[in-house]
Amino acid sequence: MTGTRRKLIEGTIEVLRTRGIAGTSARAIANAAGVNQALAFYHFGTVDNLVDVACRESTAELLSHYHDRFLSVTSLRELLTLGRELNVTQRDAGNVTVLAQVLAGAQQDGSLASAARHSLGLWVAEIEAVLHRVLADSPVLELASAGDLAQAVAATFIGVELYEGVEPDAAARVLDTFETLSVLAEVLDDLGPVARRALRARLRRHRRPAVG
């Protein structure tokens, strides 16, 4: 690890953020990293592999940096507030944008798909742990598992990040909207035992009767 590896990885993140997956090349990366272009191939073999490694490390680092914040979340609303903070704070650092770009490239490239799957898995695991803790006594978990909900949250966050690139205000409003909707979950949690039993019965009746 000469430092060149690090420079190349950080250069890759920067290029993915500023020029997108379509503009990510060995030359652009080397230029952003301030190293010779041939070194990308010496250290990582191919550009795809460099992007793969950079995506995994970037996600792992971001999540380890925020792990304590996730641990301190005690409600659905706080989770969404943390999501909004991540959105704002990481906008310039671009870590979430990077995942979105890799995900776009992953639709056609197996190597990128593997990186995206891995990074998304890290996000989902972190979110799932929070949901499991926060919704422990909530009727919401009778509707969907913490794992399924975590994937829904992750997918939504990716969509919001992409939306943000073309309609910044709208993206912020989407996060506000979800935060506001989370009040519904809080209301459910605050119901007394009687009302709650009635709700459960109602949910059972309403559950989708068939697959279609």
Place this chain on the structure above:
Amino acid sequence: MTGTRRKLIEGTIEVLRTRGIAGTSARAIANAAGVNQALAFYHFGTVDNLVDVACRESTAELLSHYHDRFLSVTSLRELLTLGRELNVTQRDAGNVTVLAQVLAGAQQDGSLASAARHSLGLWVAEIEAVLHRVLADSPVLELASAGDLAQAVAATFIGVELYEGVEPDAAARVLDTFETLSVLAEVLDDLGPVARRALRARLRRHRRPAVG
């Protein structure tokens, strides 16, 4: 309109779907369209402009094709069922994938951003009309406007489409999860006037006290 224009537009859609925004070039498009490469520039000036036009027309055509289906939706759950049908039916046609790819490219390219904004606007308008009708008497609209909700739905759908490329099963489960959660809205709608008034009071109390 010689037919060549159409061929180029359809070729662009196909290339965006099969090779992604990073693999979309005049040569690839002309090859998919079965026409000469120079014609892309004769008819559209630049590749960016061709992608722009193709994205807009593809979205408009898809939505006009589904307009009656949107009109026939009478509940939140039906809207999500239609979303799932769109996801399955259009997976091969790839119209939604195209929008996701253009959206990824739009993060760095102004021309693509304009196309993505326009296409997303068409989607949001269609969804907003449905929500406005379907939620007319629902307490949900006291939490968020139909327009804000429509943007949230659109952003989520984009995220799901990208998720699908790396975890097909997970993406299907995300759509199921949202459909299941829509039961909550139905439960709210079915409340009697007394319980409803109580809920309203509760929501007012729970509304986020500050911006943070």
Place this chain on the structure above:
DNA sequence: GTCTATAGAGGGATAGAC
């Protein structure tokens, strides 16, 4: 480990014949 130089493919875009 790092550099220069380059091969070889593919890219955007144009000129000019038809």
Place this chain on the structure above:
DNA sequence: GTCTATCCCTCTATAGAC
């Protein structure tokens, strides 16, 4: 409107000097 041919650029990747 359509074609061929081409310019010039950028790309991945490698060879070989240091």
